[in-house]
Amino acid sequence: MVRFGAHAFVWTGEWTRESGNAAIRAASDAGFDFIEIPLLDPDDFDAASHRAALAETGLAATCSLTLPPDAHLPHRPEAARAFLTRVLDRMEALGSTYLAGCVGYSLGTLTGRPPEPWERERVAEVLGTVARDAGARGITLALEACNRYETYLYNTLADTRDTVLRVGEPNVRLHADTYHMNIEEEGFRAPLVAAADVLDYVHMSESHRGLVGTGTVIWDDVWSGLREARFRGALVLESFAAINPALAAATCLWRPTRHPPEVLAREGLAFLRDGAARFGLLQSAETAMD
Numbered sequence: 263m264v265r266f267g268a269h270a271f272v273w274t275g276e277w278t279r280e281s282g283n284a285a286i287r288a289a290s291d292a293g294f295d296f297i298e299i300p301l302l303d304p305d306d307f308d309a310a311s312h313r314a315a316l317a318e319t320g321l322a323a324t325c326s327l328t329l330p331p332d333a334h335l336p337h338r339p340e341a342a343r344a345f346l347t348r349v350l351d352r353m354e355a356l357g358s359t360y361l362a363g364c365v366g367y368s369l370g371t372l373t374g375r376p377p378e379p380w381e382r383e384r385v386a387e388v389l390g391t392v393a394r395d396a397g398a399r400g401i402t403l404a405l406e407a408c409n410r411y412e413t414y415l416y417n418t419l420a421d422t423r424d425t426v427l428r429v430g431e432p433n434v435r436l437h438a439d440t441y442h443m444n445i446e447e448e449g450f451r452a453p454l455v456a457a458a459d460v461l462d463y464v465h466m467s468e469s470h471r472g473l474v475g476t477g478t479v480i481w482d483d484v485w486s487g488l489r490e491a492r493f494r495g496a497l498v499l500e501s502f503a504a505i506n507p508a509l510a511a512a513t514c515l516w517r518p519t520r521h522p523p524e525v526l527a528r529e530g531l532a533f534l535r536d537g538a539a540r541f542g543l544l545q546s547a548e549t550a551m552d
Contacts (some may be wrong), residue, residue: 264543266534267296267324268499269465273523277301279308283315290319292527298498299358301325302508304348309355316357324463324496325353326363326406334368336381336415339388342366346392354399360496361396362404362437362463365389366425367415369408370511377415385415386428393431404437404463409445412513417446419457426460436460439500440479441467450480454487462495464488466534471502472519473526475533485541493543497534501526 273288274281277300289297301307316323327349329335335342353361366385393403407422416422419438426436436457447453469477502515503523538544
């Protein structure tokens with residue numbers, strides 16, 4: 263059975279002790295199974311406070327990130343490795359076991375050229391080392407494919423899957439995002455099915471980053487692809503009611519959504535639950551295979 267989560271940017275753009283704990287309570291009140299925490303600054307992350315807030319609400323947490331510009335992995339592998347190690351330390355203290363997002367590159371870093379083979383080879387090499395450390399801590403990594411305007415390294419699910427397979431560690435998976443797929447893929451169904459062997463985390467995000475179901479993403483194709491892929495992972499509502507200045511610059515997200523956080527959360531979760539129910543994703547894996 264799939265699990266439903268929400269990115270913290272539904273409620274807050276700046277993750278602090280206070281705003282983070284408020285987002286945890288809001289996600290719990292809205293009925294999500296877990297919240298995705300943007301662990302962008304491991305050196306200023308109050309894991310103990312957030313762990314207590316999660317325990318109080320009974321909510322689970324995943325984490326996500328983009329590497330800092332000075333730790334873009336292909337060009338600064340040691341800086342990237344050190345940053346990811348600090349993130350794993352904070353996740354272990356938090357009690358979170360899943361790290362998604364741009365774990366192999368810095369969002370917004372562009373070279374003006376397509377990726378060089380050595381760049382992807384270096385990503386696979388370093389992520390392999392980090393994955394073995396993460397695995398010893400019980401943590402899974404998921405590498406995200408993002409659109410060409412935000413990264414040159416991984417734009418399609420197929421390219422990202424190739425690196426996941428090259429890493430070859432069982433705790434390295436593929437992170438898809440319907441917003442990026444809407445730009446880069448030739449449709450939704452086929453790429454999701456082709457990546458089924460490594461796919462277990464999906465950002466469910468609209469073409470304009472607002473309320474899901476009100477843009478140009480062809481949701482029935484997304485749902486049919488997930489059904490055919492026998493997807494039983496995490497579906498994460500990613501609507502940006504708020505975003506921090508650094509990520510706004512990297513993603514070129516200059517205007518707010520038309521809906522407040524409570525509408526994005528309430529109607530977004532209802533939309534995801536309805537689609538998952540209509541396409542049989544609420545069944546257990548055993549039932550779905552009968």
